[in-house]
Amino acid sequence: xxxxxxxxxxxxxxxxxxxxxxxxxxxxxxxxxxxxxxxxxxxxxxxxxxxxxxxxxxxxxxxxxxxxxxxxxxxxxxxxxxxxxxxxxxxxxxxxxxxxxxxxxxxxxxxxxxxxxxxxxxxxxxxxxxxxxxxxxx
Numbered sequence: 001x002x003x004x005x006x007x008x009x010x011x012x013x014x015x016x017x018x019x020x021x022x023x024x025x026x027x028x029x030x031x032x033x034x035x036x037x038x039x040x041x042x043x044x045x046x047x048x049x050x051x052x053x054x055x056x057x058x059x060x061x062x063x064x065x066x067x068x069x070x071x072x073x074x075x076x077x078x079x080x081x082x083x084x085x086x087x088x089x090x091x092x093x094x095x096x097x098x099x100x101x102x103x104x105x106x107x108x109x110x111x112x113x114x115x116x117x118x119x120x121x122x123x124x125x126x127x128x129x130x131x132x133x134x135x136x137x138x
Contacts, residue, residue, distance in 0.1 A: 004088050005081035007117070008102045008110035014039045015048065015068050021057045022064030024048050035099045037108050038072050044101055044108040046072035078103045079112060088112050 014037045015024050024036050028050055038046040048068050056062075056071040077095045079088050081102050088100055092114065102110035 001084045001086055003081065004079055004083050004085060004102055004112050005110070007085060008081065008112045009116060010110045012037060012108065012111050014108070016040065017045070017067065017069045019068050020064060021048075021053055021062065021066045021068060021071060024068050025050075025053055025064070028053075035111075036068075037101055037111070038068055039108055042108060043106045044076065044078070044103055045069075046074045047076060047099075047101060048072040049099075076101060080104065081109055085117060089117055092117075 013027050013031045013033070015027065017038065017040060019038075027036050028034060034051075035047055035049045037044055038048060046069065048071055052071045052073060057066060062070065077091055077097060078101045079091060081104060092098065092100055098114050100112040101108055102112055
């Protein structure tokens with residue numbers, strides 16, 4: 001069974017607590033991603049998703065200049081780079097998430113997405129099951 005570190009994305013674009021909603025949205029557009037980790041140095045402190053920007057930002061009439069820390073998710077589900085891909089798929093399905101920050105201690109080392117799971121042949125079935133379970137609730 002492959003490990004997360006073999007399939008995760010390692011070039012992860014991040015925001016800092018000094019960034020605002022507008023800057024996070026521009027990074028999402030420019031890098032074609034739906035989530036941006038928020039880091040303080042290398043330490044992962046949160047994640048902001050496109051949904052966070054809409055629900056906690058725009059729908060609450062917050063301006064684009066609002067700090068990402070006001071709209072980010074702080075209760076994070078993370079995984080170790082040494083965990084199995086099967087464990088990553090299980091966590092995504094259980095917590096109804098499409099992206100999983102990969103951390104060593106508190107340090108962000110990558111991101112695992114359903115897309116990463118789907119790319120690997122051995123995990124096609126797990127990715128399909130995770131997506132199926134996530135899609136039932138969204």
